[in-house]
Amino acid sequence: MAITMKVNGMEHQLDVDEDTPLLWVLRDHLSLVGTKFGCGRGLCGACTVQIDGTPTRSCLTTVAAVSGRNISTIESLVEQQPDLIDAWVEENVAQCGYCQSGQLMSAAALLATNAAPSDEEIDSAMAGNICRCGTYGRIRKAIHRTAEGRQ
Amino acid sequence: MNSLHLRNLSRRNFLVSSSALVVGSYAYTTGFNPVFANGTQSLSPSVYLEVGADGTVTVTCHRSEMGQGIKTAVAQVVCEELEADWDQVVVAQAEGDAKYGDQNTDGSRSIKNFFVPLRNAGAAAREMLVQAAADSWGVAPDECEAREHAVHHETSARSIPFGELVNAASKLDVPTNPTLKARENWNHIGKARIHVDAYDVATGTATYGADVTLPNMAIAVMVHAPVLGSSPLEVKVPDSANENARFIGIEKINAAPGPIGFNPVGSVAVIAEDTYTGIRVAKDLEITWSESPNRTFDSDTFQQSLRDGVKSTGKVWHEVGDADALLSNAEEKIDAVYETPFLSHAPMEPPSAIANVVDDSVEVLAPVQDPQTTRNTIVGVQGFAIENVKVTPTLLGGAFGRKSKPDFVLEAVELSKRLKRPIRVQWQRENDLQYDYFHAPSVQRYEATLGEDGMPIAWRQRTAFPSIMSTVAAPNMVEPANWELDMGFTNTPYRCENQSIEATGLKAGVRIGWLRSVCNIFHAFGANVFIDELAEKAGMDPIDYRLAMWKGMDTVQGALPSEPGHEFKIERLRNVLNRVRANSNWDEKLAAGRALGVAVHHSFLSYVATVLEVDASDPDYRVTDAHVVLDCGTYVNADTCVAQMEGAVVFGLSAAQRAKLTFKDGAIQENNFDGYLIARMPDAPSISVELVNSEQLPAGVGEPGVPPVAPALSNAIYRAGGDRRRSLPLI
Ligand code: FES
Numbered sequence: 001m002a003i004t005m006k007v008n009g010m011e012h013q014l015d016v017d018e019d020t021p022l023l024w025v026l027r028d029h030l031s032l033v034g035t036k037f038g039c040g041r042g043l044c045g046a047c048t049v050q051i052d053g054t055p056t057r058s059c060l061t062t063v064a065a066v067s068g069r070n071i072s073t074i075e076s077l078v079e080q081q082p083d084l085i086d087a088w089v090e091e092n093v094a095q096c097g098y099c100q101s102g103q104l105m106s107a108a109a110l111l112a113t114n115a116a117p118s119d120e121e122i123d124s125a126m127a128g129n130i131c132r133c134g135t136y137g138r139i140r141k142a143i144h145r146t147a148e149g150r151q
Numbered sequence: 152m153n154s155l156h157l158r159n160l161s162r163r164n165f166l167v168s169s170s171a172l173v174v175g176s177y178a179y180t181t182g183f184n185p186v187f188a189n190g191t192q193s194l195s196p197s198v199y200l201e202v203g204a205d206g207t208v209t210v211t212c213h214r215s216e217m218g219q220g221i222k223t224a225v226a227q228v229v230c231e232e233l234e235a236d237w238d239q240v241v242v243a244q245a246e247g248d249a250k251y252g253d254q255n256t257d258g259s260r261s262i263k264n265f266f267v268p269l270r271n272a273g274a275a276a277r278e279m280l281v282q283a284a285a286d287s288w289g290v291a292p293d294e295c296e297a298r299e300h301a302v303h304h305e306t307s308a309r310s311i312p313f314g315e316l317v318n319a320a321s322k323l324d325v326p327t328n329p330t331l332k333a334r335e336n337w338n339h340i341g342k343a344r345i346h347v348d349a350y351d352v353a354t355g356t357a358t359y360g361a362d363v364t365l366p367n368m369a370i371a372v373m374v375h376a377p378v379l380g381s382s383p384l385e386v387k388v389p390d391s392a393n394e395n396a397r398f399i400g401i402e403k404i405n406a407a408p409g410p411i412g413f414n415p416v417g418s419v420a421v422i423a424e425d426t427y428t429g430i431r432v433a434k435d436l437e438i439t440w441s442e443s444p445n446r447t448f449d450s451d452t453f454q455q456s457l458r459d460g461v462k463s464t465g466k467v468w469h470e471v472g473d474a475d476a477l478l479s480n481a482e483e484k485i486d487a488v489y490e491t492p493f494l495s496h497a498p499m500e501p502p503s504a505i506a507n508v509v510d511d512s513v514e515v516l517a518p519v520q521d522p523q524t525t526r527n528t529i530v531g532v533q534g535f536a537i538e539n540v541k542v543t544p545t546l547l548g549g550a551f552g553r554k555s556k557p558d559f560v561l562e563a564v565e566l567s568k569r570l571k572r573p574i575r576v577q578w579q580r581e582n583d584l585q586y587d588y589f590h591a592p593s594v595q596r597y598e599a600t601l602g603e604d605g606m607p608i609a610w611r612q613r614t615a616f617p618s619i620m621s622t623v624a625a626p627n628m629v630e631p632a633n634w635e636l637d638m639g640f641t642n643t644p645y646r647c648e649n650q651s652i653e654a655t656g657l658k659a660g661v662r663i664g665w666l667r668s669v670c671n672i673f674h675a676f677g678a679n680v681f682i683d684e685l686a687e688k689a690g691m692d693p694i695d696y697r698l699a700m701w702k703g704m705d706t707v708q709g710a711l712p713s714e715p716g717h718e719f720k721i722e723r724l725r726n727v728l729n730r731v732r733a734n735s736n737w738d739e740k741l742a743a744g745r746a747l748g749v750a751v752h753h754s755f756l757s758y759v760a761t762v763l764e765v766d767a768s769d770p771d772y773r774v775t776d777a778h779v780v781l782d783c784g785t786y787v788n789a790d791t792c793v794a795q796m797e798g799a800v801v802f803g804l805s806a807a808q809r810a811k812l813t814f815k816d817g818a819i820q821e822n823n824f825d826g827y828l829i830a831r832m833p834d835a836p837s838i839s840v841e842l843v844n845s846e847q848l849p850a851g852v853g854e855p856g857v858p859p860v861a862p863a864l865s866n867a868i869y870r871a872g873g874d875r876r877r878s879l880p881l882i
């Protein structure tokens with residue numbers, strides 16, 4: 001079916017089945033491969049995007065459900081929150097990096113609603129994002145660093 | 152023309168480049184030797200270093216990047232000797248080719264094995280650039296100095312940037328024995344560097360296995376046999392699939408006969424124009440599978456067999472005095488059994504591989520830890536000529552040992568050959584957990600009797616686990632191999648004048664492989680918890696007890712000879728333990744409800760001591776703080792070493808706290824992250840890391856941080872008033 005969606009400020013018309021998860025539309029149809037596939041079941045957060053600012057697992061979100069909504073992916077973060085990206089680089093957060101798009105999109109959503117999150121608030125906002133390389137401590141630091149930079 | 156290759160490099164051994172000085176270092180492990188070629192196995196690895204006429208230095212990293220920071224580290228080492236400006240260095244990823252020497256990115260060996268060859272490559276290029284400058288000025292090279300990407304002649308206050316020297320330098324012979332910089336002049340080695348891919352990762356532009364799309368490429372979503380050894384018989388495709396224009400078809404792959412090795416397992420591949428079509432059709436297939444003897448495999452039964460395995464004498468690997476007699480006559484002995492379950496690597500990136508077979512050649516792009524073995528395995532299975540097989544690693548979205556086994560790549564090659572178009576195989580998480588090369592489950596039994604001073608007078612230790620060799624070499628190789636036992640068992644630092652060290656192997660009905668730290672995980676667990684138990688019996692502090700056990704000891708000898716310069720030295724083990732004692736304030740009184748646990752282990756030629764602090768008021772004994780001390784000899788990227796220790800604590804906590812896999816009727820029971828429980832952010836403690844400032848040879852970094860974590864947690868739980876937990880996972 002024909003679906004209209006707005007991704008990173010651009011409108012797209014697509015002919016895909018309405019039950020297709022947003023993740024696969026982004027990756028396979030729009031070539032936005034920054035969003036990653038980790039579990040397909042909403043358990044790991046690798047596929048996190050924002051829908052109208054809310055962090056959302058794109059592997060569980062059908063394309064029909066986001067028709068007409070504003071979707072932003074990691075590819076737009078450099079324009080939205082470049083200081084967050086800088087903090088990620090300066091803290092040398094990433095190891096393999098595969099989880100980091102999802103981590104960044106969750107972190108960006110957290111900072112948009114909580115200008116100075118505590119460790120506990122970070123932990124609970126980020127608990128849905130697995131990092132098998134174990135970069136959690138640096139993620140906390142990069143979020144704090146961004147928050148401090150915005151004071 | 153301002154482009155020339157170095158004359159004494161064989162044509163097949165350098166990247167063809169214009170306007171560039173290309174230095175290939177073909178080094179034996181003992182030194183630098185630019186005369187090479189033949190690509191024989193006896194040659195040790197090398198890198199390419201290319202200096203362009205614009206001054207850009209390209210370092211070709213022949214090891215795979217999976218988060219351990221190797222691309223950054225190789226560049227640091229080359230940059231050091233070359234006297235290059237870090238901002239003008241780029242890192243390229245090498246494809247699989249014997250000309251590079253070993254590319255098996257595994258066993259925490261990249262820096263250990265390539266530190267000298269990399270330095271030689273950089274130093275050779277530096278000397279050639281200096282010579283070229285000296286020639287142009289008509290002065291002696293030793294009056295000139297390379298510094299900040301240029302050669303300088305101080306007395307005449309002249310300098311020439313590297314790029315402008317490339318043409319002349321490329322006509323010179325490669326020095327066979329370049330002078331390496333003195334350690335006190337190092338500016339790059341040992342410093343903290345941000346990873347070269349950090350920005351790409353943070354902007355979502357780094358490229359992993361599934362991120363490349365070739366023209367006319369189709370996706371293959373795999374349905375693997377529920378039981379190892381089964382092959383697909385009948386496959387019923389639902390009508391809905393056949394009506395879907397984006398569904399292409401199915402392909403059956405039979406389980407390979409003979410040893411399991413890296414062969415694909417039995418599967419049905421769903422070929423589709425896009426991934427989701429493949430996933431949906433895969434879900435609705437009705438498949439009947441052939442029988443397999445592995446259908447009876449049950450992990451509970453297997454664990455019981457391992458327990459039985461340590462009840463009686465196994466193969467004796469070390470025996471001094473008469474431990475058996477002393478233990479059977481002892482009035483009192485400590486007899487403890489430790490257990491660990493099946494574990495999975497579960498890298499965040501599930502296996503994925505692209506293959507494009509055209510006639511009798513193939514190009515592969517995939518997240519593989521060993522592009523050369525991948526290439527050779529493709530040659531072996533498909534019969535292509537080796538020069539017609541090209542394997543290039545992408546970034547690896549985590550690997551931990553999983554992606555050194557190219558079974559998923561072989562699927563892509565086979566499917567591309569059949570469909571005559573590029574194929575990208577995509578595993579789902581369920582495939583990944585179902586067909587991992589699992590970390591072996593194990594049981595250890597430690598028995599000791601103590602003398603009046605509280606120290607052991609007799610000691611027997613037994614281990615039982617399925618050998619990796621039974622999967623990757625031959626099914627009858629079930630006995631633990633010497634290299635598996637030298638991971639914390641036959642090379643135990645806990646020695647006694649009456650001692651027996653024994654091992655037993657059993658064949659599992661699933662694939663066994665190496666996972667970050669391998670057998671050190673279970674051997675460090677048993678040994679470190681047992682030592683705490685003995686210390687308690689002796690009424691001694693656990694750290695004091697370890698130190699007392701090492702009194703008078705100098706070197707530990709395992710089943711295999713030590714590499715020169717890499718002997719297992721008690722002094723270094725003692726040092727990391729003493730350092731962690733100080734850093735964790737071990738001897739100070741803790742606040743109520745807090746407790747510390749310690750463990751120390753030598754693996755991958757490095758020494759790590761870890762103290763964990765737990766919150767006893769939490770029923771799950773949350774780990775709040777971790778203190779790690781690493782002695783890995785000379786290190787290259789200080790921040791990478793710290794990051795690897797941090798990651799190792801979290802990786803180790805996954806295994807320590809909740810991760811466990813089980814099998815019933817030959818089939819895995821946990822198929823996603825709701826069953827296989829990995830540490831998440833709230834589980835991550837605050838971690839402090841000290842790197843020992845050492846001038847010893849470089850040793851492993853990626854793995855040795857993992858083994859002490861689980862025993863330190865068990866010991867902390869006990870000291871927090873909990874029970875003695877001898878079986879992983881602990882929570
Ligand atoms: S892929 Fe969506 S949560 Fe894991």
Ligand code: FES
Pocket residue numbers: 094095096097098099100130131132133134135218499548549
């Ligand atoms: S950086 Fe590798 S999974 Fe997070």
